[in-house]
Amino acid sequence: MKEIITAENVKLSYGNYEALHGINLSFHEKELTALIGPSGCGKSTFLRCLNRMNDDIENIKITGKIMFEGQDIYSPKMDLVSLRKEVGMVFQQPTPFPFSVYNNVAYGLRIAGIKDKELIDQRVEESLKEAAIWEETKDNLNRNAQSFSGGQQQRICIARALAVRPKVVLLDEPTSALDPISSSEIEETLMELKKQFTFIMVTHNLQQAGRVADQTAFLMNGNLIEAGPTEKMFIAPEKQITSDYLNGRFG
Ligand SMILES: Nc1ncnc2c1ncn2[C@@H]1O[C@H](COP(=O)(O)OP(=O)(O)OP(=O)(O)O)[C@@H](O)[C@H]1O
Numbered sequence: 576m577k578e579i580i581t582a583e584n585v586k587l588s589y590g591n592y593e594a595l596h597g598i599n600l601s602f603h604e605k606e607l608t609a610l611i612g613p614s615g616c617g618k619s620t621f622l623r624c625l626n627r628m629n630d631d632i633e634n635i636k637i638t639g640k641i642m643f644e645g646q647d648i649y650s651p652k653m654d655l656v657s658l659r660k661e662v663g664m665v666f667q668q669p670t671p672f673p674f675s676v677y678n679n680v681a682y683g684l685r686i687a688g689i690k691d692k693e694l695i696d697q698r699v700e701e702s703l704k705e706a707a708i709w710e711e712t713k714d715n716l717n718r719n720a721q722s723f724s725g726g727q728q729q730r731i732c733i734a735r736a737l738a739v740r741p742k743v744v745l746l747d748e749p750t751s752a753l754d755p756i757s758s759s760e761i762e763e764t765l766m767e768l769k770k771q772f773t774f775i776m777v778t779h780n781l782q783q784a785g786r787v788a789d790q791t792a793f794l795m796n797g798n799l800i801e802a803g804p805t806e807k808m809f810i811a812p813e814k815q816i817t818s819d820y821l822n823g824r825f826g
Pocket residue numbers: 589592594612613614615616617618619620621632
């Protein structure tokens with residue numbers, strides 16, 4: 576399986592506090608990787624390094640290398656707009672903009688300079704279909720996206736992320752604010768979408784990681800403890816501490 580993103584010895588400090596102590600981890604194309612671990616272990620910090628979402632935080636220091644398709648994303652030559660087009664992101668709280676469903680999904684396309692109305696129409700429809708929210712929105716494309724239910728809003732956000740045809744989508748606990756039915760709908764959608772896109776997802780929900788992730792990476796106290804095929808890790812983890820975490824011996 577081809578590696579699409581590789582992190583090499585990634586360390587990150589917030590001021591004097593080192594939150595990541597040297598992470599080495601690769602992500603494979605068209606797989607879903609789950610990042611798991613106790614609260615505060617650095618999952619979101621690490622996820623946000625992968626498309627430089629941490630850049631604007633004051634007093635942050637990042638060392639090591641993150642290669643995306645062979646390019647060092649922290650190189651001064653890297654164009655952030657194009658990086659974030661290729662490596663998109665969906666957050667924990669559904670965050671549609673306060674305008675119509677159509678304009679939400681078209682947003683990134685317009686930023687990318689696409690003006691062709693027909694192409695935008697087509698991409699909006701395709702993306703809403705891929706995110707399994709077309710049926711519920713097709714007659715309401717002008718309705719304010721924020722007036723939909725939480726689960727629907729999250730799927731609109733997924734459609735918005737997919738519209739620019741990213742290669743990788745980062746998901747930061749995308750279902751933790753949703754009810755169980757909406758969560759399982761999003762899981763099903765991700766299972767379908769990973770045939771086309773690469774996903775990296777932070778989740779607190781170990782069952783969810785077990786259901787949807789091809790690869791799972793377990794972090795603790797800013798270190799990567801182990802990573803590998805999900806099934807193997809859940810059945811026969813290499814380290815005792817991973818087994819203790821997966822068995823709920825600590826949280
Ligand atoms: N902007 C920030 N400034 C200073 N410290 C931060 C900042 N963001 C996170 N941290 C600290 O870095 C560590 C890792 O936080 P992070 O949010 O990455 O963990 P996490 O594993 O995603 O946690 P959770 O599962 O609770 O969301 C924590 O100790 C946190 O307090």
